[in-house]
Amino acid sequence: AVFYGRYLKKLSHKTQEAVGDMTKVAAESLSALRTVHAFNALAQEEKKFSERVAKVLTLGRKEAIASGIFFGSTGWSGNVTILGLLGYGSHHCWRLDELAAVHRLRWEWAQYAHTSIMRAIGAGTRVFEVLDRESLVPLHEGVELSPDRRGAIRFEHVHFEYPTRKDVKILKDFNLEVNVGETVAIVGESGGGKSSVHSLLLRYYDPNHGKVTFDGQGAHNTPKLLVDCAYSNNTDIRDFSATSWRRIIGVVPQDPVLFTGTIAENIAFGNPEATREEIEDAAREANCEFIWGMPDGFDTTIGRLSLSGGQRQRLAFARALLKKPAILALDEATSALDATSERRVNDAIEKILRSGQTTCLFVAHRLSTIARAERVIVMEGGRVVESGAYRELVAREGSRFRALMASQLSAVEQNTTTGDASEEAVEEYVEEFDEGRDEGVREVEVVEEKAKKY
Numbered sequence: 001a002v003f004y005g006r007y008l009k010k011l012s013h014k015t016q017e018a019v020g021d022m023t024k025v026a027a028e029s030l031s032a033l034r035t036v037h038a039f040n041a042l043a044q045e046e047k048k049f050s051e052r053v054a055k056v057l058t059l060g061r062k063e064a065i066a067s068g069i070f071f072g073s074t075g076w077s078g079n080v081t082i083l084g085l086l087g088y089g090s091h092h093c094w095r096l097d098e099l100a101a102v103h104r105l106r107w108e109w110a111q112y113a114h115t116s117i118m119r120a121i122g123a124g125t126r127v128f129e130v131l132d133r134e135s136l137v138p139l140h141e142g143v144e145l146s147p148d149r150r151g152a153i154r155f156e157h158v159h160f161e162y163p164t165r166k167d168v169k170i171l172k173d174f175n176l177e178v179n180v181g182e183t184v185a186i187v188g189e190s191g192g193g194k195s196s197v198h199s200l201l202l203r204y205y206d207p208n209h210g211k212v213t214f215d216g217q218g219a220h221n222t223p224k225l226l227v228d229c230a231y232s233n234n235t236d237i238r239d240f241s242a243t244s245w246r247r248i249i250g251v252v253p254q255d256p257v258l259f260t261g262t263i264a265e266n267i268a269f270g271n272p273e274a275t276r277e278e279i280e281d282a283a284r285e286a287n288c289e290f291i292w293g294m295p296d297g298f299d300t301t302i303g304r305l306s307l308s309g310g311q312r313q314r315l316a317f318a319r320a321l322l323k324k325p326a327i328l329a330l331d332e333a334t335s336a337l338d339a340t341s342e343r344r345v346n347d348a349i350e351k352i353l354r355s356g357q358t359t360c361l362f363v364a365h366r367l368s369t370i371a372r373a374e375r376v377i378v379m380e381g382g383r384v385v386e387s388g389a390y391r392e393l394v395a396r397e398g399s400r401f402r403a404l405m406a407s408q409l410s411a412v413e414q415n416t417t418t419g420d421a422s423e424e425a426v427e428e429y430v431e432e433f434d435e436g437r438d439e440g441v442r443e444v445e446v447v448e449e450k451a452k453k454y
């Protein structure tokens, strides 16, 4: 018992660690399931989890063998003793209930084993229920899309509600066309369904009515705001396999998720074959200069929250850019970033937008980001109510965009509850922005200069 105890103590410690590690991997992957899907990293995460499970299993087996030997031998000697006692007792014992007590002891053991088995079956049933669940969006069915395809994206009369909240219509006849290389910012009230547009684009869900299409033929000089969908050579994105469709999209979510591992591993998430050079290029492009200042650079191990909000966003940018995506879906962080981080994030956005290679559909909250888009669309009541260049919408008398910005301004800058801001205040806000924009462009040039030295 002493030797077994010592061995078990060591083994338990290791098992606890391994179980902790396994749970962490599962929790990280499950809580970031959208990111995992967006980067087609399901197989990678499954492999990571399987390795951890295998480790727990090996330790569990060792413990089972050790306890098998220990309890087997002690049980065997115990049984031999009891049998001996029974044999001996039957000669000497005249009271039947004494023998029955020994027998009852055996029976209780059998009951205990039975309860444990039943408990395991109960827990196992739930696990198998989860394992047997089929995704509503099949991952590998459909046409394989080549990763270098570029094309216009169209939302055609899309109606959508979440399966868990069928009574709330999120999108109602939503129509939008984004051409190749175009940058479109979606703005609107909080909770108006902007991020849901991304969810449909990435096929986390499919529309209830209408469709999202992709036209791999090239750019169109068609009207920007799609009213009448009279297109012929576009393909419903449901016809592509979800994995190959997601391969051409780079995603930067509102609250980017990091995984326990090195910075390089995080940038190469879903792209494990990427070379160090490619990783560094992506980091440079995304203004992640802070990595070079870290003690182990790209090999620095990070946890889920060990970087600041702005750094996390830029790292997520680098991760998205490494895919060299045809489409970039960016959901701007609503949480306040400090001024430097915000500028660095905006510079990174600016660089990508200026490249003209990538079609960008981004959900924007800050004026400084919105104004960087070629076209701004305003969402209200689940549909597009206004579309145009930033300057056009700002200049348009009584535009919804102006009203939206005015209420934002009054909420953010004047901190009032009235929701009204004067026209002058809006102009002032816009002027302030223009100064910031020029500064931003200069900043990008300085950074690019610096980047050459990395």
Ligand SMILES: Nc1ncnc2c1ncn2[C@@H]1O[C@H](COP(=O)(O)OP(=O)(O)OP(=O)(O)O)[C@@H](O)[C@H]1O
Residues within 6 Å of the ligand: 162, 164, 165, 170, 188, 189, 190, 191, 192, 193, 194, 195, 196, 197, 363
């Ligand atoms: N997974 C979900 N299941 C059910 N309802 C959801 C889900 N995700 C979002 N919603 C609801 O859908 C509506 C639109 O949400 P969405 O995130 O698209 O808005 P948003 O315009 O991006 O908001 P914000 O600007 O605050 O990020 C909200 O009312 C939200 O509560």
